[in-house]
Amino acid sequence: MTPHQVRWRAFKAAVPYTLPILAGFAFLGLTYGIYMHQSGFNFIYPMLMSLTIFAGSAEFIVANLLLQAFNPVGVFFITLIINSRHLFYGLSMLDRYRHTGWKKPYLIFGMCDESFSINYTATIPDGVDRGWFMFFVTALNQSYWVGGATLGGLFGSTIPTHIKGLGFVMTALFIVLCINQLRHESNHLSSKAGAILAIVMLLIVGQTYFIPATMILVILVFTIVYRQKELTDDHH
């Protein structure tokens, strides 16, 4: 295969996986752009922020913080807390992003919830280049988000938003990917721990901190299991 054919084949394999995200990101990106427009910002703001931050919930919060007193340290830490979940994505992708050459920095930069979930769970067909497949998933997803945010910022409230509820496409996507993950794993300890701890932490510490709190507890669960396994391995 020529390099062109390799790229084309990976692109064709990647597009279908990103279609639900096209619907979700176009809609949520538009919402974000409209929100920025209504907060009085030029469309350049949502365009550049979606391109450079590229983390949905953080962008909404930064939009808010831009309207308040200058507090760079506060922005840094709130973004760090909201996006702490990315640390888990990186740990899971250490192996899969290996040997992807110059694409690796971009794959890591563009590792949003959706791109991580697809690149981790997708069964990439034989004969399709993994690096290019993951590259196209990541780049397509980012282009949908930036496109939506820019259009929303440009046209603001003139865009009809009676497509109420389309954002649910992201929830449906994660439910489906969660089930795919359940089908692939040999035991469900991790999934059960994640679900139960996340719900309990959401109830106890609330929306802002429940993700990092859950992450710490999940690592704790893993450490206990890992230790026990090592102990029993030593006995044999």
Place this chain on the structure above:
Amino acid sequence: MTIIEQIITVSMAVLATVLTRFLPFLIFPGNRQTPRFIQQLGTFLPGAIMAMLVVYCYKDLNFGTPSGYVPAIIAGLVTAGLHLWKNNMFLSIAVGTVLYMALVN
């Protein structure tokens, strides 16, 4: 805020986000053997992550009124049920989303 302060504010958000994405790769670079604990942690985590993301999507439920949680839960259960039954990603997502939109409109 002045334009410079705005640029700094956005840059701080970029820096923090980039840090959360790159840190594991910087601590455990590809040219060195990753410790066994971290390798196994990496294969353990995705189950917990996916479950966490689903909970994350439901974090804004409002139990004060039925319209605040019934549509999202019904559409979610239908999406899950359909996917367990037919195992067709696009069908499950499309039906679940259209059902949700029908329920909230």
